[in-house]
Amino acid sequence: xxxxxxxxxxxxxxxxxxxxxxxxxxxxxxxxxxxxxxxxxxxxxxxxxxxxxxxxxxxxxxxxxxxxxxxxxxxxxxxxxxxxxxxxxxxxxxxxxxxxxxxxxxxxxxxxxxxxxxxxxxxxxxxxxxxxxxxxxxxxxxxxxxxxxxxxxxxxxxxxxxxxxxxxxxxxxxxxxxxxxxxxxxxxxxxxxxxxxxxxxxxxxxxxxxxxxxxxxxxxxxxxxxxxxxxxxxxxxxxxxxxxxxxxxxxxxxxxxxxxxxxxxxxxxxxxxxxxxxxxxxxxxxxxxxxxxxxxxxxxxxxxxxxxxxxxxxxx
Amino acid sequence: xxxxxxxxxxxxxxxxxxxxxxxxxxxxxxxxxxxxxxxxxxxxxxxxxxxxxxxxxxxxxxxxxxxxxxxxxxxxxxxxxxxxxxxxxxxxxxxxxxxxxxxxxxxxxxxxxxxxxxxxxxxxxxxxxxxxxxxxxxxxxxxxxxxxxxxxxxxxxxxxxxxxxxxxxxxxxxxxxxxxxxxxxxxxxxxxxxxxxxxxxxxxxxxxxxxxxxxxxxxxxxxxxxxxxxxxxxxxxxxxxxxxxxxxxxxxxxxxxxxxxxxxxxxxxxxxxxxxxxxxxxxxxxxxxxxxxxxxxxxxxxxxxxxxxxxxxxxxxxxxxxxxxxxxxxxxxxxxxxxxxxxxxxxxxxxxxxxxxxxxxxxxxxxxxxxxxxxxxxxxxxxxxxxxxxxxxxxxxxxxxxxxxxxxxxxxxxxxxxxxxxxxxxxxxxxxxxxxxxxxxxxxxxxxxxxxxxxxxxxxxxxxxxxxxxxxxxxxxxxxxxxxxxxxxxxxxxxxxxxxxxxxxxxxxxxxxxxxxxxxxxxxxxxxxxxxxxxxxxxxxxxxxxxxx
Numbered sequence: 001x002x003x004x005x006x007x008x009x010x011x012x013x014x015x016x017x018x019x020x021x022x023x024x025x026x027x028x029x030x031x032x033x034x035x036x037x038x039x040x041x042x043x044x045x046x047x048x049x050x051x052x053x054x055x056x057x058x059x060x061x062x063x064x065x066x067x068x069x070x071x072x073x074x075x076x077x078x079x080x081x082x083x084x085x086x087x088x089x090x091x092x093x094x095x096x097x098x099x100x101x102x103x104x105x106x107x108x109x110x111x112x113x114x115x116x117x118x119x120x121x122x123x124x125x126x127x128x129x130x131x132x133x134x135x136x137x138x139x140x141x142x143x144x145x146x147x148x149x150x151x152x153x154x155x156x157x158x159x160x161x162x163x164x165x166x167x168x169x170x171x172x173x174x175x176x177x178x179x180x181x182x183x184x185x186x187x188x189x190x191x192x193x194x195x196x197x198x199x200x201x202x203x204x205x206x207x208x209x210x211x212x213x214x215x216x217x218x219x220x221x222x223x224x225x226x227x228x229x230x231x232x233x234x235x236x237x238x239x240x241x242x243x244x245x246x247x248x249x250x251x252x253x254x255x256x257x258x259x260x261x262x263x264x265x266x267x268x269x270x271x272x273x274x275x276x277x278x279x280x281x282x283x284x285x286x287x288x289x290x291x292x293x294x295x296x297x298x299x300x301x302x303x304x305x306x307x308x309x310x311x312x313x314x315x316x
Numbered sequence: 317x318x319x320x321x322x323x324x325x326x327x328x329x330x331x332x333x334x335x336x337x338x339x340x341x342x343x344x345x346x347x348x349x350x351x352x353x354x355x356x357x358x359x360x361x362x363x364x365x366x367x368x369x370x371x372x373x374x375x376x377x378x379x380x381x382x383x384x385x386x387x388x389x390x391x392x393x394x395x396x397x398x399x400x401x402x403x404x405x406x407x408x409x410x411x412x413x414x415x416x417x418x419x420x421x422x423x424x425x426x427x428x429x430x431x432x433x434x435x436x437x438x439x440x441x442x443x444x445x446x447x448x449x450x451x452x453x454x455x456x457x458x459x460x461x462x463x464x465x466x467x468x469x470x471x472x473x474x475x476x477x478x479x480x481x482x483x484x485x486x487x488x489x490x491x492x493x494x495x496x497x498x499x500x501x502x503x504x505x506x507x508x509x510x511x512x513x514x515x516x517x518x519x520x521x522x523x524x525x526x527x528x529x530x531x532x533x534x535x536x537x538x539x540x541x542x543x544x545x546x547x548x549x550x551x552x553x554x555x556x557x558x559x560x561x562x563x564x565x566x567x568x569x570x571x572x573x574x575x576x577x578x579x580x581x582x583x584x585x586x587x588x589x590x591x592x593x594x595x596x597x598x599x600x601x602x603x604x605x606x607x608x609x610x611x612x613x614x615x616x617x618x619x620x621x622x623x624x625x626x627x628x629x630x631x632x633x634x635x636x637x638x639x640x641x642x643x644x645x646x647x648x649x650x651x652x653x654x655x656x657x658x659x660x661x662x663x664x665x666x667x668x669x670x671x672x673x674x675x676x677x678x679x680x681x682x683x684x685x686x687x688x689x690x691x692x693x694x695x696x697x698x699x700x701x702x703x704x705x706x707x708x709x710x711x712x713x714x715x716x717x718x719x720x721x722x723x724x725x726x727x728x729x730x731x732x733x734x735x736x737x738x739x740x741x742x743x744x745x746x747x748x749x750x751x752x753x754x755x756x757x758x759x760x761x762x763x764x765x766x767x768x769x770x771x772x773x774x775x776x777x778x779x780x781x782x783x784x785x786x787x788x789x790x791x792x793x794x795x796x797x798x799x800x801x802x803x804x805x806x807x808x809x810x811x812x813x814x815x816x817x818x819x820x821x822x823x824x825x826x827x828x829x830x831x832x833x834x835x836x837x838x839x840x841x842x843x844x845x846x847x848x849x850x851x852x853x854x855x856x857x858x859x860x861x862x863x864x865x
Contacts, residue, residue: 030742032749039390041747041783042776043468049748051463084383085390086521094522094539150571158579165575166377166568166582168541260568260576262381262540270380273741 011292018288019073019281020066026277027062033275034058037082056082069281079278083271088282091267096286098168099252099263102179102186107245110187110194115237117191118198123225125203133195141192149185149258156181166260182259186252190244197240201233208232234305239298246294250287358593358649359605359847362411364836367844367861370559374842374860377576377585378567382543385534386520387502388464396502396852397586398565401545403507403528406433406452407500409853411846413608413663413768415500419447419529423496425804426485429474431495435482440552441508441529447552453478454509456486459502469495469503491802493809494769497663500853501766531558531858542566545857559844559861577602577837584838584860586851589714590649593835601840607848608660609834610773611764612653613641613714615707615722615827616746617786618753622705624786627698628731629824630678631691632705635725639682642830645717652681653831655817656763656773660834660849663768665810672814678821679828683725691729704732708756710740718760718829753785762832766852771800771809774816777825788825 037052038044053059057068072079078088114137121133140148157165169178202225205211211228215221253265264283271279378394385399408418417423420433439447453476460470472492479485488495498504511527512519519527526534531551535544543565547558568576570592576582578599587593596602617623623632638652654676662669680687705726709719719735726733736756738746745752746759753759765772775781778797779789796816803809821828834849844859845851 030739032745035744035748038748039465040468042781044748044782085386091539098540153575158575161579164581165579166572167566170541257569258571260566260572262567266569275741
């Protein structure tokens with residue numbers, strides 16, 4: 001109970017600090033939101049600039065502006081977008097589903113395929129299959145995701161017409177169909193990491209004494225892999241998968257623009273370019289929260305997968 | 317409303333849109349030797365060939381998601397492309413960029429400072445209520461209100477009054493010959509007062525109905541996904557043929573727009589830049605067309621100092637290889653320009669403007685030996701500035717090409733020049749922030765005006781204009797601007813505009829670079845829409861139909 005409270009307090013402090021750093025960074029970044037708020041350069045008279053600054057509190061010191069934002073945010077109001085003139089929360093809500101779906105889809109893909117390849121490589125360790133898997137995944141990871149995306153879209157969508165070119169689709173199946181290529185693009189780079197971690201921790205397992213013992217009892221090699229090797233290897237794999245998912249939640253920008261998806265990533269880039277402070281603040285905070293949530297889930301999940309982790313932290 | 321069309325985007329997208337283009341950008345220093353880009357010629361005119369039949373539903377790509385449909389807050393290309401089919405104005409721009417009466421059946425200057433709009437009696441809003449003079453009055457006052465996005469159109473307006481059952485009289489503080497034209501833009505939109513007031517702050521956002529009278533009705537808007545407009549059931553103008561039943565708008569970055577068109581997933585799109593058409597040239601099922609717009613890439617001189625002497629600016633303008641820029645940055649789909657505003661500004665007296673343009677000197681497409689000699693002589697006469705001339709780029713492909721070409725031009729005539737890179741998020745601050753302007757002598761931008769009248773542009777050369785940064789001052793020019801604004805007679809105003817144009821090119825407060833025409837891409841079975849910049853202010857969807865006979 002106390003641990004849970006401490007954890008929540010820690011998260012709150014992290015959020016506060018992160019929100020201030022983001023706010024200050026936005027404030028210090030080059031570019032003046034007034035230029036965008038007024039738009040027409042022929043209207044950029046000193047009087048008009050001053051009036052707009054006052055209207056949006058841009059003439060106040062950064063601490064005052066932060067305080068205004070913070071009091072609003074604590075009351076559930078994340079502010080209003082300069083660009084869309086809508087509450088930031090509703091803009092976020094319209095963009096989040098596509099991005100979350102995309103990341104979840106990619107997560108499933110790279111976990112299943114990555115772990116599968118890792119297990120295969122570990123079983124065939126130091127043989128041709130092993131080298132082929134390691135080599136191929138490393139090669140795939142060395143392509144930037146926008147190159148992969150452009151290649152996939154031009155071949156499978158434009159040339160062959162198998163997949164839609166843009167958009168995120170409506171409804172579960174349509175969305176699955178629309179986001180297949182984006183999810184593959186996103187997961188290609190992660191395959192190398194996940195398969196490598198799986199392979200490595202399994203190879204260690206194969207050499208351990210209890211596996212030797214199991215083998216000596218005449219257990220089938222399939223059962224050894226599943227019950228003794230893979231089971232002990234889950235810890236590092238799950239941790240790595242979670243870290244990759246967490247970083248994906250913040251890194252969908254490129255894939256979204258290649259595939260014409262209105263998600264959180266493209267929203268962030270647009271907002272940064274138009275100095276839409278409230279939106280940038282909200283999107284970056286969402287990324288911080290997403291990271292914390294994912295890592296917390298892993299912390300809670302690991303003791304269930306591997307009881308040794310739970311017992312180890314208990315005071316003896 | 318006049319504004320530069322800056323749309324900051326991810327650098328990688330230029331690469332996605334056309335790798336060849338990005339590569340040519342890297343070698344722009346050798347712009348003159350650029351022969352790899354083929355000389356492409358697209359159909360150029362006011363409209364694509366007329367449609368022969370109706371169509372049901374067409375997917376149309378926008379460069380971005382619309383932000384709001386309350387144009388008194390803000391409007392950009394995406395919002396205009398949609399709402400021009402839904403909302404109507406007192407006047408209407410035609411595909412050939414002339415202006416005709418629309419919701420006002422007549423607009424007349426009764427004396428120097430009074431203009432009378434006679435509102436037609438048969439127009440109705442989408443809720444069935446008639447378009448009345450009260451609605452017009454209320455709408456104009458809303459547009460004119462302090463801080464409203466279109467209020468600059470009303471700068472010379474002293475009073476707006478209803479002076480008859482169907483008559484609105486606008487009193488001006490001084491003659492403003494382009495005011496009637498401005499009423500074909502967003503300042504002339506007539507809104508249904510009752511609808512706007514009942515919606516309050518929600519008006520213009522997703523899920524709210526429109527308050528207009530046009531041939532289309534704003535339908536479902538799924539933020540982040542799509543937006544639909546459908547043919548109005550009982551459009552008041554029964555004689556107007558409305559061909560497309562429904563347009564579903566979607567939006568994406570230009571590379572994805574190009575892919576959607578190539579794959580046939582989208583029926584058409586007005587492209588963000590002519591360069592986006594390059595990858596579509598080889599696609600059989602897509603037809604491309606271009607038309608006049610007011611958009612032009614220009615180099616704006618700042619008050620930093622090196623370009624204070626107009627002879628240096630003239631010399632640079634003479635030596636700049638505009639053809640090279642048009643090829644390297646736009647694959648030849650933009651044209652070298654002698655003027656800082658595109659030919660779409662010629663909304664009247666077109667022949668006169670054309671003839672005057674042909675005679676203009678001082679901004680050649682490619683500098684001849686004689687031009688370079690003249691430029692060198694000017695530099696010699698003025699003396700080279702002590703510090704190198706600094707030109708700002710943002711690292712994007714177009715600005716890189718222009719900056720490199722300018723450096724090449726300067727070096728060719730014995731001037732030193734260097735490039736400074738400013739983040740694209742900050743580039744717009746050149747207009748608002750003196751300290752940013754202090755970092756460069758020239759910055760480049762794509763500038764456009766919303767009224768098809770050169771006078772609306774050349775006022776920017778007046779000594780008091782906010783964007784005349786270099787301090788170009790010519791008392792006669794200022795007087796000509798005044799006269800042109802007072803000249804309600806088109807022929808007279810055209811002559812004044814031509815004289816302003818001549819003086820501008822001579823004084824060169826901004827160096828003209830290239831005209832970037834409107835470019836439309838259509839699936840081959842569709843046709844009919846304007847190919848000029850009229851798509852921002854004219855109900856183009858009504859003309860969109862099938863191409864088969």
